[in-house]
Amino acid sequence: MLIGEFTHSIDPKGRITIPSKFREELSEGFVITKGLDNCLFLYPLEEWDKIETKLKNLPMTNKNVRSFVRTFFSGAEDTNIDKQGRVLLPQNLREHALIDKEAVIIGVSTRVEIWSKSSWDDYNLNEGLSYEEMAEKMAELGI
Secondary structure: OEEEEEEEEEOOOOEEEOOHHHHHHHOOOEEEEEOOOOOEEEEEHHHHHHHHHHHHOOOOOOHHHHHHHHHHHHOOEEEOOOOOOEEEOOHHHHHHOOOOOEEEEEEEEOOEEEEEHHHHHHHHHHOOOOHHHHHHHHHHOOO
């Protein structure tokens, strides 16, 4: 399971170290793409296959579906972790997530999210709902 929060620096070549806690689950490769909320989504291949299948089954006659699928897949890169535990974050994806020097890597159960440190700090400070309020909203959904 992918859980936890880690802060790492981006090296001059645009690489970031993947936390050792995540490496085994990502060892067979993964896909990285533009995420929501100006972060990057990193999916293990098995999870990527599930999402790809779901997206393929959406109606391409729907303009919103076409737009989302275009953005989601055009930014996607299949990649691996190198021997030093790093992955290259392509320039277009770093720009999407506003990642410059420091990034926060979080595990979100079935995927990893990579945020710029400043965006993650802003998200946690300004999201609007306290943790308790979010828990109440989740209870309304039956969780």
